[in-house]
Amino acid sequence: MSVLVCENIYKIHKKKTIIEDFSYNFLENKTYALIGRYDGFQEELLNLLSNKSKPTKGKIYLDGEIISSNSKICYLANDTTFPAHLTVMQIFKLMHSFFPNWDTYYAYELSQYFDIGNKDRFFNLSKGKKSILIGILSLATRASITILNKPLEDADLKQRYDFFEFLYKHNEKNPRTFIINTTNIDEIDFLVDRLLLIDSGILIDTFRIKDMKNNFRYLSGKAEVLKSLIGGVKVIGVEERGNQLTVCVRHKLKKDEIRKYQKYLINITEVPIQKIIIYLMNLREIKEIE
Amino acid sequence: MKCFKLLKLYFYGFIYFLVALIFTSLLLFGLSFTEINSSDLFLAFSVFSFLFMFYAGVYAASTIKTTYLKIKTNKNPIFLANILFALILTILITVLLFSFNYFNALSINTYTYIVFAVLLFGLYKLGNFIILFLKNTSYLRLLTLIIFIIAAIFYKETITNLKTIFNYLLNLENILQFNLRILLIASLLLIINYLKY
Numbered sequence: 001m002s003v004l005v006c007e008n009i010y011k012i013h014k015k016k017t018i019i020e021d022f023s024y025n026f027l028e029n030k031t032y033a034l035i036g037r038y039d040g041f042q043e044e045l046l047n048l049l050s051n052k053s054k055p056t057k058g059k060i061y062l063d064g065e066i067i068s069s070n071s072k073i074c075y076l077a078n079d080t081t082f083p084a085h086l087t088v089m090q091i092f093k094l095m096h097s098f099f100p101n102w103d104t105y106y107a108y109e110l111s112q113y114f115d116i117g118n119k120d121r122f123f124n125l126s127k128g129k130k131s132i133l134i135g136i137l138s139l140a141t142r143a144s145i146t147i148l149n150k151p152l153e154d155a156d157l158k159q160r161y162d163f164f165e166f167l168y169k170h171n172e173k174n175p176r177t178f179i180i181n182t183t184n185i186d187e188i189d190f191l192v193d194r195l196l197l198i199d200s201g202i203l204i205d206t207f208r209i210k211d212m213k214n215n216f217r218y219l220s221g222k223a224e225v226l227k228s229l230i231g232g233v234k235v236i237g238v239e240e241r242g243n244q245l246t247v248c249v250r251h252k253l254k255k256d257e258i259r260k261y262q263k264y265l266i267n268i269t270e271v272p273i274q275k276i277i278i279y280l281m282n283l284r285e286i287k288e289i290e
Numbered sequence: 291m292k293c294f295k296l297l298k299l300y301f302y303g304f305i306y307f308l309v310a311l312i313f314t315s316l317l318l319f320g321l322s323f324t325e326i327n328s329s330d331l332f333l334a335f336s337v338f339s340f341l342f343m344f345y346a347g348v349y350a351a352s353t354i355k356t357t358y359l360k361i362k363t364n365k366n367p368i369f370l371a372n373i374l375f376a377l378i379l380t381i382l383i384t385v386l387l388f389s390f391n392y393f394n395a396l397s398i399n400t401y402t403y404i405v406f407a408v409l410l411f412g413l414y415k416l417g418n419f420i421i422l423f424l425k426n427t428s429y430l431r432l433l434t435l436i437i438f439i440i441a442a443i444f445y446k447e448t449i450t451n452l453k454t455i456f457n458y459l460l461n462l463e464n465i466l467q468f469n470l471r472i473l474l475i476a477s478l479l480l481i482i483n484y485l486k487y
Binding site: 050068 | 295296298299302305353356359360362364
């Protein structure tokens with residue numbers, strides 16, 4: 001169990017600021033998701049958090065000490081490679097010598113589930129299977145802080161769903177801190193405790209997933225009816241399809257409000273986290289333009 | 291101690307290299323019982339070992355180092371493991387050369403083994419150096435192919451030149467001075483490699 005503290009981190013590369021004044025405490029046994037516009041800045045942040053790159057300014061502490069290379073952090077980037085002729089079994093043995101908490105049995109179990117043979121050679125694995133293997137390796141290290149960058153990017157939907165189920169169950173058994181950079185938050189929202197919205201290397205806001213699920217609602221119905229009802233309500237997103245209007249409101253609806261909307265045949269549904277993020281980013285863009 | 295654990299990565303990574311080394315040694319050892327001149331076989335084995343060490347250095351700095359740094363971030367263990375592995379390979383090849391000469395009763399000065407060992411280590415470090423500074427290995431393959439083609443076309447001249455070089459190495463008068471020079475270059479490469487690793 002470890003705590004990762006970032007204090008005013010800056011990363012400047014070729015006179016360009018990639019990370020700007022990033023401060024955040026990653027607490028033990030919590031799962032964090034990084035999300036935002038895809039510009040590669042999140043990857044640089046992951047490199048900083050895993051000590052693969054040094055910040056230009058600011059400090060990162062792991063359990064109260066300035067971060068250094070150790071087996072408490074595991075970050076296997078998607079482009080992690082092994083000598084092409086190595087078999088999956090040999091890769092597991094290697095990982096065991098790098099990470100003391102390595103769980104060989106779990107790694108075998110997962111590789112069997114995902115149809116990766118122990119004797120399969122690394123260069124024979126398809127792109128999808130390589131990304132699954134990297135995901136399996138990350139989980140089986142049981143490092144106190146496990147960082148995943150767009151996990152199983154090249155795998156299919158079913159494999160991703162299964163992998164995240166495994167991740168959830170494994171996290172229940174062996175609690176630890178996960179930091180996941182993702183472009184599809186909806187598929188991992190059941191795992192995540194906190195969400196960090198990052199844009200152009202700046203931490204814009206942080207959210208608790210529970211709060212997001214409770215405080216945002218979709219209202220949809222006939223455009224003219226809905227428009228007359230939502231006066232004074234904080235709307236963050238609007239989608240109009242023909243005569244049908246859908247608005248996303250940032251407001252915890254009370255019982256009488258729900259009754260009022262239902263009376264006018266307005267549908268009230270939960271908003272996918274992904275959509276909320278898109279609306280918030282749109283609002284930010286509009287504010288910037290103004 | 292971490293660097294000893296890392297030797298496992300080197301062992302797995304170099305498994306085919308090691309198989310090739312053992313296979314070639316056995317082949318040359320077997321050929322020495324035929325009518326082929328033993329000193330020619332010694333020359334062939336030496337050329338093979340020098341090339342082997344150079345490419346082992348290239349492979350270690352490109353593939354093994356990349357794999358390690360994708361998993362861990364501390365460069366010290368991989369650097370130490372790299373030196374340790376280079377020394378193991380150097381000793382192994384020198385012992386093979388020694389046993390080859392022992393069984394074929396070639397009159398080779400004991401100091402020559404030291405020259406060979408130092409050269410082997412130096413070539414390994416040169417391989418490391420080239421990759422660390424030029425990074426791209428694709429041109430190396432092409433270059434090797436061109437060198438082999440030229441050597442094959444002018445095979446008579448190549449063999450004569452190689453023999454001259456080996457005769458020079460075998461009959462070195464100032465061995466100490468020669469070794470010191472090679473060691474100095476290897477140490478210099480080692481320091482530069484450390485900074486770049």
